Amino acid sequence: MQPIGCAAVTRLPVPAPHEKARPLAKGSVYPAKDLCSQCGLCDSRWVAYVKTSCAFLEQRFEAMESGAHGRSRDLDNDDELYFGVHQRMLMARLRQPIEGAQWTGIVSRIGVRALESGLVDAVLCVGQSDSDRFTPVPRLARTPEEVLSARVNKPTLSPNLEVLEQLPGSGIKRLLAIGVGCQIQALRAVQATLPLEELYVLGLPCVDNVSRKGLQTFLESTVSSPATVVHYEFMQDFRVHFRHSDGRTETVPFFGLDTPKLKDVFAPSCLSCFDYTNAGADLVVGYMGATFGRQWVTVRNPRGQQLLDLVEPELETAPVTSSGDRRAAVQQGIEAYDKALKLPLWLARLIGLVVERLGPKGLEYGRFSIDSHFTRNALWVRRHHPEKVEAHIPAFARTIVSRYRLPEA
Numbered sequence: 388m389q390p391i392g393c394a395a396v397t398r399l400p401v402p403a404p405h406e407k408a409r410p411l412a413k414g415s416v417y418p419a420k421d422l423c424s425q426c427g428l429c430d431s432r433w434v435a436y437v438k439t440s441c442a443f444l445e446q447r448f449e450a451m452e453s454g455a456h457g458r459s460r461d462l463d464n465d466d467e468l469y470f471g472v473h474q475r476m477l478m479a480r481l482r483q484p485i486e487g488a489q490w491t492g493i494v495s496r497i498g499v500r501a502l503e504s505g506l507v508d509a510v511l512c513v514g515q516s517d518s519d520r521f522t523p524v525p526r527l528a529r530t531p532e533e534v535l536s537a538r539v540n541k542p543t544l545s546p547n548l549e550v551l552e553q554l555p556g557s558g559i560k561r562l563l564a565i566g567v568g569c570q571i572q573a574l575r576a577v578q579a580t581l582p583l584e585e586l587y588v589l590g591l592p593c594v595d596n597v598s599r600k601g602l603q604t605f606l607e608s609t610v611s612s613p614a615t616v617v618h619y620e621f622m623q624d625f626r627v628h629f630r631h632s633d634g635r636t637e638t639v640p641f642f643g644l645d646t647p648k649l650k651d652v653f654a655p656s657c658l659s660c661f662d663y664t665n666a667g668a669d670l671v672v673g674y675m676g677a678t679f680g681r682q683w684v685t686v687r688n689p690r691g692q693q694l695l696d697l698v699e700p701e702l703e704t705a706p707v708t709s710s711g712d713r714r715a716a717v718q719q720g721i722e723a724y725d726k727a728l729k730l731p732l733w734l735a736r737l738i739g740l741v742v743e744r745l746g747p748k749g750l751e752y753g754r755f756s757i758d759s760h761f762t763r764n765a766l767w768v769r770r771h772h773p774e775k776v777e778a779h780i781p782a783f784a785r786t787i788v789s790r791y792r793l794p795e796a
């Protein structure tokens with residue numbers, strides 16, 4: 388069967404970059420300049436294609452969706468407008484969670500099963516450096532153990548695509564790539580030129596990523612003991628949950644974050660990104676469209692279902708649900724963020740409790756988060772890169788943003 392994601396390969400064979408093409412030197416100014424998300428493409432010889440594949444130089448959502456899924460998203464269907472092309476969405480958790488995973492470990496288990504079943508020869512995933520748990524080290528894992536040791540988020544910009552440089556001569560013909568939106572946009576753009584027979588893409592939703600330095604500022608302004616944090620997540624109960632190395636959990640309400648300090652922490656690439664839900668992946672596994680404690684799974688095409696089939700017998704699943712109304716909270720949030728208001732902790736906790744009880748849940752929470760980030764990012768692009776507004780903000784994001792009143796640019 389012709390893999391959907393490889394449609395472009397048969398239509399238009401594109402030569403791989405010449406082997407003399409050289410990755411850019413580390414530390415040089417990359418083509419996207421301040422908007423670079425350090426996805427790693429420029430750290431490989433595939434830098435030869437950067438002008439047409441970098442998510443921050445040229446947005447190409449429609450072409451990417453058509454190439455990967457056979458069609459672009461239906462803008463008249465509100466679920467597709469928000470969550471992208473899909474054939475199925477569900478909530479799930481592993482009956483036997485993987486200890487130390489970000490949530491229950493569905494992503495790592497798919498990686499393990501993909502290798503064990505012979506579906507792929509390697510899994511592109513992100514380990515951690517020996518000296519720092521939050522410094523990402525992308526790798527091509529060949530064994531289940533290597534995939535498992537890459538479990539849990541490294542919540543920092545990760546140069547995943549630098550490992551493309553290792554593909555030629557490696558014997559890897561079938562690859563499962565795990566990654567966030569900016570990495571997957573560039574990967575899809577060069578897919579036809581890769582020395583692969585099969586590519587499966589398992590995406591993570593992603594927003595508000597940071598450099599390693601930015602992460603330090605975030606931890607120091609938010610948590611009691613930054614040095615002992617081993618895991619954190621912005622969760623559906625409107626709190627950030629931190630886990631410390633001694634097993635202790637600490638929660639901080641979103642509304643109590645130090646907005647004046649944090650406004651400048653997020654990477655400019657993330658402040659100009661509209662690919663929150665990872666539009667080009669075959670399968671996306673996140674949490675924000677699920678009720679608290681479960682993961683949210685979006686199957687975009689038959690390849691995505693093939694990946695999910697690897698673990699479906701091990702999952703407890705449920706249909707997605709949606710309740711509440713996000714719109715007033717989003718509108719209030721736009722204004723509060725713009726004024727960089729910082730609330731006293733008692734008030735933040737009180738608002739958090741009310742919103743948790745009465746606020747949006749399930750898919751409506753997902754829409755709340757998308758609306759909040761797209762409006763913030765549209766404003767950021769208008770203010771910092773007005774010359775890019777036309778070409779950079781995709782049609783689906785414009786429709787979403789137009790539903791709200793934005794402050795003056």
Ligand SMILES: Cc1cc2nc3c(=O)[nH]c(=O)nc-3n(C[C@H](O)[C@H](O)[C@H](O)COP(=O)(O)OP(=O)(O)OC[C@H]3O[C@@H](n4cnc5c(N)ncnc54)[C@H](O)[C@@H]3O)c2cc1C
Pocket residue numbers: 485487488489490491492493494495496511512513514523537538539540541542543544545547565566567591592593594596620672673674675676682
């Ligand atoms: C930076 C970041 C931001 C995210 N933001 C959201 C969000 O806003 N909403 C939402 O619903 N979900 C978000 N996710 C996804 C979510 O946090 C979980 O990663 C996902 O649900 C999978 O959980 P798991 O237990 O199955 O993963 P695990 O089995 O623990 O596996 C985690 C996987 O993440 C990969 N990974 C780790 N760090 C990175 C990185 N920096 N870049 C690329 N890949 C990486 C590893 O290779 C590993 O395979 C984000 C993920 C990341 C990495």
